[in-house]
Every structure is written in structure tokens, then in C-alpha cells.
Amino acid sequence: MTSSLIQRFVFAVIVISCSLHATAQPPRGPFVISPQVHADKKVTFRYLAPSAKEVKLGGSQFGAAQVAMTKDSIGIWSITVGPIKPDIYPYSFVVDGVTVMDPANVSFFPNERFKASLVDIPGETPLIHSIKNVPHGTVKYEYYPSVEGSTGSVVVYTPPGYDQSAGKTYPVFYLISGTTDTEETFFKVGNSNFILDNLIAEGKATPMIVVMPYGNPMARIAEQKKQPKPADIVGRDSEDAITRAKLFETDLVNNVIPYIEKNYRTINNRNSRAIGGFSRGGGQTLRTAFSNTDKFSWICCYSAYLSPQEMDSRYKKLVDNPTQTNKDFKLLWVSVGNEDFLYKSTVEFIDYLKAKNINHKSLITGGGHTWMNVKDYVAQTVPLLFK
């Protein structure tokens, strides 16, 4: 590339920024590196905003809810925090009160409501969610005929060697993310593919297919019909909420599972199907598994619960017959962090299972309702499945 060509490309980028986006984004003069993770686990965050009055770092791991950043002479705001415990954390910048992603960072949190970037602080030895030099599986975006004529999308992990192992069949783990998450969140934030790659490479997990559906098919129907999306977090009455939960279950059982079993080399029986989920996805997991005892033997509930009232009323048959229930379910896992706002309700659910003599494995950890905890729970449960 000649020097004049380089200058044209530089010019190009500036012009693209102006013409394509036509925003008040500052000119691209100084090249901002953010986040910069140092060897001592400290992290420097930077944000270019010469005319901003105040820029803060927002995130739960950086000392305070929001930490003030300072501006240098060319208008780059920065702060160095830490050392931070190795993990992957969401963060944002709060620029004159407006929450924004880090424009210099391509790692982001797929979500329908908030926008956050992700910072990955590596461990001294690679963590279980890190990309390591081991055989890698593939993550596939599939499109399938979903409820009410809509086209659904689902993300599917196939283990290393899947495409080379003609004839071999695999068990399937259906893994559902939370409210306002998308079908991408377990991949992009949960690093589910790298967790599976690493556990399989260590001989700890049975090679399996992981299917990550979208938890809110009602919103997708509205989107494809170009209707206003129904509010998924406020203003719901209970009938609407039950319809919605049922719609997810219908889509999973009638559309997703048949699509997967038609298009992938799956083992098609209840002992080779697991279901798990986080938050709303944990509730969907319990409801779907308890309503479809012919479909799943392995249940993983992360940071979620069902109320004793719902258990008594909707799953009476299961509750009243623990011998059969304990035969049916090879694993009923419930885990939650002791700082999770669902902690008390989840402990109440665990106590309920205990009182009703329903076999389960429970785990109380530190931490809150976070993807840091979810990754840990996935890494702890995947080795238990299909064994």
C-alpha cells in the first residue's frame, strides 16, 4: 500500500464516519485503545469525548456503581481500576448522564434493552470460558419455521469433530437465556462454546450439541408482522404472562426440537435431552420440563425458581409422586448467588423440593444475578449431564 493510498484510506474512514452515520462522533484523530488489560489485572478504560462535561465508568466490579474518569488535554477520558478478579464483565460509559457502549471495543452484550460492552480479564492459567488451544466446536445460526408463521432463529453449538464424525449421534442440551437477552447471549456473553470446548478437551464433559433458543417468540412475531412489540417486562397481566410462557414452550417442543432432530445427528430420547436456563430462562426451563416429562431427564435451573403456589397448583402430579419424579429426572439442579435478588425465593424453592422429597442438587455461591455466575453454573453442570 502506498503512502498516498494510506492517506486515502484514513480519509475514507473519516468520511464513512461522517456520511454513513452522520453523527456527532468526534473526528478519528487520536486512536483510542479501550479496554486495556494490564499484566497486573488492572484495566484502563478510555473514551474520546472532548466536549463532554463528565464521563464515568459504569459496572459492578470497579469499586463503585459509577467511577469518575478524568480527561486529558486531547479529550480522552480515562481511568485505571483494579486489580480485578479474572472474569468477563459487562461495563458501560456514562457520558453526561447517557449510558453508552465502548466504541473502541467490539465485544458487546446482546440484549433487547440495555447496551453494554464486555471486558475479559484473563486468569494466570486460562479460565474455563477462555479460548484455548484445543479443538473447537462450531456455533451455527439456524432459521426454522416457528409459531404463527414466523421464522425463528436459534443458535446451535456442535462439538469439535461433529462434521467429521458421520453417523455418530449426540445428546442435546437446550439452554435458554434471560429476560431481554437474545438467542445470542449464551454464545456472546456466556462463552458457552468455549466452556464446552474446554470441558470436552479435558474429558470432563460428554460431547453434546447445545441449542440456544430465543426466549420471547411473541416479540419476534410482532417484529416480523411489523407490529409494535408487546411489552415484555412491564404491564403484563397474568393471563398474558401465562400465554407467553406457554408460547415459548410450544415453540420449543413443537418447532425447535423437531427442527434440531431433523437437521442434526441427535439421540432422540428423554435421557439424551437436557434443558437449562438463566433467570426467565430458568423459569421456562422448570415449566417446560415439568410439563413435558416425556421430553427431558436433565434439568438445570440457574438463578431462578418456581413458587410453592405454582408447584402445588400446576405440577401437583409431580409433587404428589416423588418416587416417579425422582425416577424421571436424573438431575434437577438449582443454583443461585447469595447476593442475587432472587436468592430468597430460590432458597424457598430448594426448601420446597427438600420438603417434598424431590431429589435435587443445589448450590449457593457468592455473587448476584450475573453472567459471571451463570458461566460458572454452566461449567459446573455440563460435566453432570448424560452420565
Added chain:
Amino acid sequence: MTSSLIQRFVFAVIVISCSLHATAQPPRGPFVISPQVHADKKVTFRYLAPSAKEVKLGGSQFGAAQVAMTKDSIGIWSITVGPIKPDIYPYSFVVDGVTVMDPANVSFFPNERFKASLVDIPGETPLIHSIKNVPHGTVKYEYYPSVEGSTGSVVVYTPPGYDQSAGKTYPVFYLISGTTDTEETFFKVGNSNFILDNLIAEGKATPMIVVMPYGNPMARIAEQKKQPKPADIVGRDSEDAITRAKLFETDLVNNVIPYIEKNYRTINNRNSRAIGGFSRGGGQTLRTAFSNTDKFSWICCYSAYLSPQEMDSRYKKLVDNPTQTNKDFKLLWVSVGNEDFLYKSTVEFIDYLKAKNINHKSLITGGGHTWMNVKDYVAQTVPLLFK
């Protein structure tokens, strides 16, 4: 779901927003719908920011570079624009001078530098990039051994029926996006998968595999080694730029192509390999194809060019022997919009090819250096490949 459970979930979402992200994001009270595309092709954009002084809509298709929005009594800023010509457009909000994505919209533009959301205005009949009720291919995220011990990632489209057609082999189109784009941009912004699905369903395109590599392996190496990323858009001297272009080519030819041909059912000869790209990816396309005449027969250059100086010096053999060159390349496509800042240079390149008697197909359209144009160019060139 009981009413009290709903309230807990509502509470949950608010608490997640506060605890996980700990930002100044406004409380989730009013449910914001944005963007809302109306039947008459007008679009309403909304952004909740009760304490902002000024919110504007940024984008190139909405009348002006930035359009002022107005605030209602509960703090939702909104504007209705249009009617807008059906297409997919990037846009942002400019909140007190800070450019942000639309937090209510999950469709975004993967990019290393800027953050933009995407609005899809449907046509009276579905456009070529729209999801239609036709058989769908699959989009796969693959991880492969890349340059300098790094792990590369590449996005791969396989056509409908690929997984059911054991034994059948396919030609491959290598498709490279632009500066600061990622390996996801041709999928997420370019809708390359739906364009292929639709062209194949209409019988216009040969079923093919499309491989979308990342254009900047030097940045990936730095990231994986936890080194500061090298500046990819400014401050490059020409030696650095050539090293960088060469590194991409090395990665593509030595790592990506062998990985794809090992793991997919490909037809492995130059007549069954095409290469194309946009902007920087268009330059990489021309350089890689001209330096590896044994590898590719089909070349698609979108909104990019090489200078006569570079052609004369680096590709003298090709230029001096047009008979052989015209035999080698079954397609050399160059297209550009007449508002593109690369328009004049690209026309100069087309004139150069003409003067040197090198066969090519050129297309001058309206529009600028945009993904609206790129999608059109992909849709126009894919039917020409492998025929």
C-alpha cells in the same frame, strides 16, 4: 405466571439494570418502542432520556445529517421521518453530543470503532435481503488456527440442504468486509445469508458456500496476546500497511482456505473459488486475487480500487499479458456509487483496466460508500458466479 411473579420479574429487570450495569440508565418505567416502521414507510424513533438537553437522530437517510427530536412529558424523545425508501439503514442517537445506539433495538452494526443500530424498512414486496418463506441456509462461526499462533474466527454460510446432501460438493465465495468491520458485518449488516437464500430459491444463484473472514488479523494477534492493538486507520507508514495487507493474504491463503476445504464439502479448484470485498476488503480482494492467480477465477470489487501505480509495479505480469489474464479471470467486477468518496479513483481503475484491455464488468450506481450499495452489488454479482 402469577401476578406476583410478574411483579417480581419486573422488579428483577430493574434490579438487573441497576446491579449488573450500575449505570445512569433511566428506570424502565415507560416501555419504549423504537424504531417503529409504519405502513406508509414513515419511521418513528424514540429514546428515553428525561434529563437530556438535546437528542438528535443521526443517519444519512433522514433528511439531514442530524435531525432534532422532541421530548414528551415523561421524557421520551421522538421523531417521525419519511416515507423512507425501503432498505436497511444504520442510525444512531446523538444525546447531548454523544453518539449512542438505540437501546430498544437489538439490530446493530458490528464494527470496531463506531456503534450504530439498524432499521429495516420493508418493501411492498420483500427485498432481496429480506427474510422470506424459502429454505434457509445456516450461518456458522468457526475457529481456526491462524497467523502467529492466534485463533482466527470466520463466519461461514452454507446453502439450504447442505447438511442433508452428503457427498455433494460446492463452490466457495470468499467475502471480505471493510476497515473497522468484523467478520460478522457481511452477515449482520449485509444480510448475505438471506440474499443467498433468496437468489438460490429463485434459481438465480448456484448453491455455494460463502466464507466471511476477518480483515485485520494483526489486531486479533494483539488482542489474543493482550497487547495494545495497533492503530488500523491512522499513523500507518507504507511498510506497515503492506505488511498488514500481506498478513491478511497469508492468513486467507495458508489458513482460512485450507481450513474450509478440510472441514466443508468444497470444490477445490480456481474455477470454483470466488473472492469479493467492500472498501478495504475490495483492495484485499484485488491484491489477493492478483497475487494468487492459481487460486481464484472470480473477482468482485465493491467500492474499492487499486491505483495505476500499484497495478504497474506490483501486477506487471498480469497487466502486460491481457490474453492470459482474460483467460484466467472469468469475472472481474468493479462497482461504485457516484456519491462514493472513492468514486473518482474507482473510475480511474476501471479506465485503467479498459486501457490495458483487461476484461471486466463495471457498474456505476447512485449512492455512496454504504452497505445499502454493497448489498445491491452482492445481489447483482452472486448470480454471475460459477456459471
